[in-house]
Amino acid sequence: MLDSSIFAPQENKVRMQHHSDKSLSDVHGSVDPMKRKAGWRRILAFLGPAYLISVGYMDPGNWATDIAGGSAFGYSLIWVLLMSNLMALLLQSLSARLGIVQGKDLAQCNRYYYPRSINFILYILAELAIAACDLAEVLGMAIGLNLLLHIPLLVGVSISVLDTFLLLFLQRLGIRKLEAFIITLVAIIGLCFWIEMWYVKPEPLEVIKGFVPGIPNKAALYIAIGIIGATVMPHNLYLHSALVQTRVTGSDRQSIKRAIRYNIADSAIALNLAFLVNAAILILAAAVFYKAGLHEVASMEEAHQLLAPMLGTRWSSHLFAIALIAAGQSSTVTGTLAGQIVMEGYLSLRINPVIRRLITRLLAVIPAIIVIVVMGETEVNAMLIFSQVILSMQLAFAIIPLIHFVSDRKGMGEFVIGRTTKVISWICAGIIIGLNLWQLTESGREWLTHTDHAWVKILIWLFLAGFVALLAITICYPLILRRQQRHHVMHNRSFDLTGLKPARPFRNIALALDFGAQDANVLSYAMSFAAADTRFFLVHVVESAPANTLGAASKDMESLEDQQILDEYLAAFAARSLTASGNIAYGNRVQAIENFTKTNQADLLIVGSHGHHSVMDILLGETVNTLRHKVNIPVFIAQ
Incomplete structure (x- = not known):
């Protein structure tokens, strides 16, 4: 290696940029429970992922079925909510087990196993399901804002786009901050309905009778199917398998068993809270509307308008709207995360998180705006129902692969699910598939x-x-x-380092210079990675207005000064008997550096950090993050 003291850096930090195949790589393994002292603090460090999942089980899409079921059939369908919750608990625990043991999320496992053509179809279906879920959440939040603050639905839908930047901000604070935000919103929802129950004062014996299974008639069966379809969400299965990987889990048998046990407990607590919220909505509709003979109340607007006069207090309506806004806001955060996981898992494609979340949100916002503008606000509830139909149709294509993966001994090793769990899982899948086929058949006949x-x-x-x-x-x-033989048990994998050969020094190193303070770091690291016969290729991109228009023919002051600085750099290399050449490039930074690197057949590219993040990446450009996907050689960022 050459002496790196030739160019002394301001700070000796470097990061290698490469494509990460880890779920939610920006927060992957960011929480280490083992750093906490043994006891309840360590247990609490494991808790959190299931709370992000639970909001999907109390999102605005669930409210419509709960209200319709309570107003039409009183307390008699509470058992359906309980059964749905138990099915959800089983499936979410399987999803968590998959992520912990295999170290891959559900989308990654599908990409790793199923044929490419099938995977593409599964990816499209998953994206449609996430868009449908996000549509329900956007509409729910817009309805809540309309009910509470009288904001028009069209404006409320437009406001929901800002959630994208809220999520980005929260995720940059860390996964624990994001979890705390969601738990706060869940607590607000629970508190609102606890107060509503105090106003309503339901009859305990009648509520208990609702846990006895029974279907009053065919209409009740249809609503029961809707409750099941709205409860178990396909995107939550993708999301949970990724979120559990935000915790550092040891590779030994005991650590994996502990992680599985704690995550099952996390799921049980969070999903039971979601069940209580859904039960509270159904009980509220039963105690207020069914009891008064109002059996046709099915929309959230109707429920909001009738609560205040029937309970004698405006707070009942206000609390209902506040809980609806909190439900929509919390659900939309997890929905956009699921979109990121699905794209990265199925396509092995990572794009700017802001762009990815904007895509997810626009897929929901644009249809909502079109329907509101063309057909009017009266069709919003029909759109909500349509979103739930799409969700239920996609559900089987998430459940079936999940059960296959956790039942496979090659992939799961000793943590494969037992025969009893497998049988119960397939029974749940059979129930959901049967109901979906029945619903699809009925819809097809109607069409x-x-x-x-x-x-x-x-x-x-x-x-x-x-x-x-x-x-x-x-x-x-x-x-x-x-x-x-493509599946491997991640925790049993071992590597033999004795046969590995040390990597040879880089022979052709490309240096992207900005003629600023970061250049010292770039040049210093170039020396540390070089051998005696290494060749250096220096490039600087001129971005002045004349240069962007005329290119090398511009000859403006900035271009001339940059050429002079480059000549000084090359003279410094020559003075130390180092082989170096340089070039001034023009136009798009990424394209210019990419072309320069490939033309000179560089086997390493070193760039300086641009020093801005988040929104500034959009405003000023995100050269490094875009560039690393354009070249097929290592890219180092010198800071």
Whole structure:
């Protein structure tokens, strides 16, 4: 190595930028419970991921089914909520187990195992499910703002776009801060409904009778299906398997067992709180509307308008709206996180987090705005119901792979689920799949009766056939084909370091210079990575207005000064008998550096840190993060 003291850096820090295949890599392994003293502090460090999951089980999409069920059938469908919650608890515990043991989230496991064509379809379905979920959350928050502050729905939907930047800010503070924010919103929802129960004063014996299974009629069966479909959310299965990886888990058997046990406890506490909130909504509708003979109340607006006059206090309506806003806000945060996980997991693609979250939000906001503008605010509830139908249709394609993965001994080792758990899991999956097929059949029959166009009927039949075929492939693929030796048990993996050879020094090093304070660091690290015969290639991009327009022909003052500085750098290399050449480039920074690196066949690129983050990346540009995806050599950031 050459003497790096030639160019003394201000600070000796360096980071290697590479593509991370870890779920939510910016917060992956950011919480280490073992640093806490043994006891309740260590247990509390494990708790948190399930609270981010729980908000999906009390989002605005659940409210409509709970209100409809309570107003139409009183307390008789509470047992459906309990059954749905138990199914959700089982599936979320399986998702957490997958993330802890295999070190991959559900989307990554799908990409790693299923064929590329099937994966692409599963990815599209997952994105549609997240967009549908986000749509319900956006509309719920907009309805809450409208009910509480009389803000028009169109304005409320537009305001929800700002949630993207709120999430980015919270995530930069750390996963624990994000979890604390969500837990606070969950506490607000719970407090609002606890006060509502004090106003309502439901009859305890009648509530207890609601836990006895029974379906009064066909209409009740339809609502029960809606409750189940709105409770178990597909995006939560992707999300949970990633969030558990924010905790540092040891690789030994005891540490993994402890992590699984604590995360099951975390799920049980959080999802039972979600069950209490959903039960409170249904009980509220039963005690107020069903008892008064108002059996047709199904929308949140109707519920809000009727609560105050029937309970004799305006606070009942205000608390309802506040809880709705908190539910929409908390759910939208987790929905956008799920979008990031699905894209990174299925496509192995990481883009700017702000852009990714804007995409997720716009996929929900744009349809909502179009419907409100074209069809009016009266169609908002119909859109909410439609979002839940999309969610229920996608659910099977998340549950089936999950059960396959945690049942596979090759992938899970000794932590594979037992036979009893496997049977119960497939029963739950069978119930959900059966209900979805029934709902899809009924919807298809309705679609066919409402059209006389032959080509429309053909498209409907093709859609139904494609859905069933994809369902069959998702179920049967792991059972028919033998698994290739691609799955490994992460915690049992060991490496033999004796056969590894030391990496040779870099022979062609490209240096991207900005002629500022960071150059000293860039040049110093270049010396430390170089051998005696290393060649250095220096590049600086001129970004003045004339240079961007005319390129090398501009000859403006900035271009001339930059060329002079570059010549001084090259003279310093020559004075130390180092082989170096340089070039002044023009135009787009990323493209210019990428072309320069490839032209000179560099095997290492060193750049200086730009020193700005978040919103400033959008305003000033994010050269390094974009550049590292453009080149196929190591990229170091000197700070």
